[in-house]
Amino acid sequence: MKKKNVFDESPSTYEDIVNENISMSGLDITFFTKLKIDEFRRRLPSLGIGDNPRILDFGCGVGETLKYLKDLSNDVCGFDISLESADLAAKRNPEVSIFSSLKELKKEKEFDIIVIVNVLHHVPPEEREEFSTQCRNLLRSGGWIFVFEHNPLNPATRYIVSNCEEDKDASLLNRRALDSVFSSRDFQCSSVSYIGFFPFRPKLFRVFERFMFWIPFGAQFCYLVQKK
Numbered sequence: 001m002k003k004k005n006v007f008d009e010s011p012s013t014y015e016d017i018v019n020e021n022i023s024m025s026g027l028d029i030t031f032f033t034k035l036k037i038d039e040f041r042r043r044l045p046s047l048g049i050g051d052n053p054r055i056l057d058f059g060c061g062v063g064e065t066l067k068y069l070k071d072l073s074n075d076v077c078g079f080d081i082s083l084e085s086a087d088l089a090a091k092r093n094p095e096v097s098i099f100s101s102l103k104e105l106k107k108e109k110e111f112d113i114i115v116i117v118n119v120l121h122h123v124p125p126e127e128r129e130e131f132s133t134q135c136r137n138l139l140r141s142g143g144w145i146f147v148f149e150h151n152p153l154n155p156a157t158r159y160i161v162s163n164c165e166e167d168k169d170a171s172l173l174n175r176r177a178l179d180s181v182f183s184s185r186d187f188q189c190s191s192v193s194y195i196g197f198f199p200f201r202p203k204l205f206r207v208f209e210r211f212m213f214w215i216p217f218g219a220q221f222c223y224l225v226q227k228k
């Protein structure tokens with residue numbers, strides 16, 4: 001029988017649980033999702049991928065990131081190993097194809113971009129190589145992988161993760177750990193940008209943050225790697 005993951009237990013309350021955990025910052029899940037989408041959108045033009053890229057949201061959960069990705073392309077799919085989460089994501093995004101079976105997903109055409117948002121820290125270290133092989137096989141040659149992760153160097157991030165019930169299995173990754181996950185000779189050109197330095201909404205803070213991307217203390221980071 002398929003092993004239940006923590007996200008099978010309460011998909012409909014996922015956003016509430018995250019919001020409760022970050023409430024001390026005065027912010028909510030939407031704020032952090034939009035930070036990541038802004039970074040994704042900012043990096044997109046430099047990748048040499050045309051308009052309307054074919055995007056896979058790998059580990060889409062209940063569709064929190066997916067709902068913004070589908071505004072950037074009309075060729076977006078989602079995948080999650082949690083059947084309950086994938087079902088809810090499909091209900092919320094009926095125009096998007098959502099998979100919970102890797103076998104079915106593999107029948108799809110290769111993707112230009114795979115987005116992996118706050119997933120890898122839930123994948124046990126010994127399973128991460130297999131995870132990167134799965135992504136590599138779904139990506140076209142020259143395609144890109146965007147990984148967004150919690151930054152273990154940020155003390156507020158560490159505090160929130162250590163107090164979050166959904167993160168009880170989490171093992172955070174830094175840039176070096178991600179380099180080793182994507183160390184196959186089929187990958188090249190990794191780069192990192194840090195985001196989420198200021199827990200304040202006004203847009204002026206986003207302008208400052210754009211110049212701070214190289215400082216390794218943002219709450220989250222974006223790791224970008226290309227398949228040869």
Ligand SMILES: C[S@@+](CC[C@H](N)C(=O)[O-])C[C@H]1O[C@@H](n2cnc3c(N)ncnc32)[C@H](O)[C@@H]1O
Pocket residue numbers: 005007058059060061062063064065066079080081082085116117118119122123131
């Ligand atoms: C913190 S949630 C993030 C959900 C979504 N990416 C978002 O932006 O809200 C992590 C998700 O990763 C999924 N996940 C964990 N291990 C996975 C794996 N090996 N393959 C696919 N999804 C996985 C979980 O089921 C869960 O839905």
